[in-house]
Amino acid sequence: MSHFPLPRPARIAVMASGRGSNLEALLKAFPHDNPLGHIVLVISDKREALALQKAVEAQVEAEYVPWPKSRDQGVAYKTGREQFERVAGQLLHEHRIDLILLAGFMRLLSPAFVQAWQGRILNIHPSLLPQFPGLNAQRQALEAGVSESGCTVHFVDAGMDTGPIILQRRVPVLPGDTEETLAARILEQEHLAYPEAVRRVLQGRV
Numbered sequence: 001m002s003h004f005p006l007p008r009p010a011r012i013a014v015m016a017s018g019r020g021s022n023l024e025a026l027l028k029a030f031p032h033d034n035p036l037g038h039i040v041l042v043i044s045d046k047r048e049a050l051a052l053q054k055a056v057e058a059q060v061e062a063e064y065v066p067w068p069k070s071r072d073q074g075v076a077y078k079t080g081r082e083q084f085e086r087v088a089g090q091l092l093h094e095h096r097i098d099l100i101l102l103a104g105f106m107r108l109l110s111p112a113f114v115q116a117w118q119g120r121i122l123n124i125h126p127s128l129l130p131q132f133p134g135l136n137a138q139r140q141a142l143e144a145g146v147s148e149s150g151c152t153v154h155f156v157d158a159g160m161d162t163g164p165i166i167l168q169r170r171v172p173v174l175p176g177d178t179e180e181t182l183a184a185r186i187l188e189q190e191h192l193a194y195p196e197a198v199r200r201v202l203q204g205r206v
Contacts, residue, residue, distance in 0.1 A: 002119065002204050002206070003098070003119050003120055004098075004099075004201055004202050004203070004204045005036075005202060005203055005204040006037075006098060006202070009034065009035055009036060009037050009038055010036065010037030010038075010098040010099050010202050011037065011038070011040050011041075011095060011096050011097050011098050011099075012026075012030060012037050012038060012039045012040065012041075012097070012098065012099045012100075012101060012198075013039070013040065013041040013042070013043060013091075013092055013095065013097040013099070013100050013101070014026060014039055014041070014042045014043070014051075014055075014100075014101045014102075014103050015042075015043045015044070015045075015088070015100060015101070015102050015103070015105040016042065016043075016044050016049060016051035016102075016103045016104050016105055017044060017045055017046050017049060017051070017104055017105050017106040017107070018046070018049055018050070018051060018104040018106070019049070019050040019051065019104070020042075020049065020050050020051030020052075020053075020054045020055075020103070020104070021104075021187060021190075021191070022103035022104055022124060022190055022191065022194055023042065023051045023054055023055070023103050023104075024054055024191075025190075025191035025192075025194060025195060026039060026101060026103065026194060026195060026198070027039055027054065027055075027058045027060065028195075029195035029198070029199075030195070030198065032059075036199060036202045036203065037098070037099065037198075037202050039055075039058075039060050040060065040061065040095055040097070041060065041061050041063065041091060041092070041095045041097065042054075042055035042060055042061070042062045042063070043063050043064075043065050043088055043091060044062070044063075044064055044065070045064075045065060045066065045067040045084060045105075045106075045107060046064075047064045047066075049064075051103070051104070052064060061095070063091055065084055065087045065088050065091070066083075066084065067080050067081065067083075067084040067107060068080035068083055068084075081107070081109070081110055082110070084107070085109065085110060085113045089113070089116075098120065099120050099121075099122070099198070099201065099202070100117055100120060100121040100122070101121075101122050101123075101194070101198065102121065102122065102123040102124070102156065103124065103194070105123075108160060109121075109156070111158035114156055114157060114158050115158070117156075118155075118157075119155065121155065121156040122153060122154070122155060122156065122166070122194075122197065122198065122201065123153070123154060123155075123156050123161070123163070124151060124152070124153050124190055124193065124194050124197075125137065125151065125152050125154070125161050126138060126149075126150075126151050126183065126186045126187070126190065127140070127141060127149055127150070127151070127152065128148070128149060128150045128151075128152060128168055128170065129152040129154060129161055129162075129165060129168075130161075130162070131144075131146070131149075132144070132149075133160055133161035133162070134160055134161065136179075137149075138179045138182045138183045138186065139179050141173060141182065142173070142177060142178075142179065142182065146173055147172065147173055148170050148171065148172050148173055149170070149171060149173055149182060149186060150168055150169050150170040150171050150186060150189060151168065151169055151186050151189050151190045151193050152165055152167075152168045153165075153166045153167050153168075153193050153194055153197035154166055166197040166200060166201065166206050167193060167196060167197050167200070168193070169189040169190075169192060169193045170189075171185045171186055171188075171189055
């Protein structure tokens, strides 16, 4: 059962870890006066992330929520994730968030967190999933010798880049492409794909 459409503008949060180029596209697509929804909160696990600066410039609340580092991926990692999710979850509750958008958020959220937001949390990935999940998708595409790649917007589930696909946009892989040139070509399509996927979700068309 879809959570959308809502009888009011949706309240959207974006989680980002980096420079915030997809965030920028989303801020332009969903300003405060958009009747479908608008971004009211940006959360980053990186204090220096440009995404936070872009949120402030757009007069959107920006919150740094640390994800404590650990030397292994065991108990300490889980504790760090739990701490992040506890603080982030409180912020999401306080801001009455309806939809979470992961935009260059380089962390894997817990199954419990994802389950609580099932159908209300989206991600964008720079490949044509299910091909090339995880990190370095552009390098994976080049090493596989494929003739095309692209981006995928999908619902988030407990796996890594495994949730139901909402839409994809394709680009050719050109002779002489590097990771950087392919990534730049895909990124142009990400900036179109993510707002369109969010519109479809908010309109109840997914």
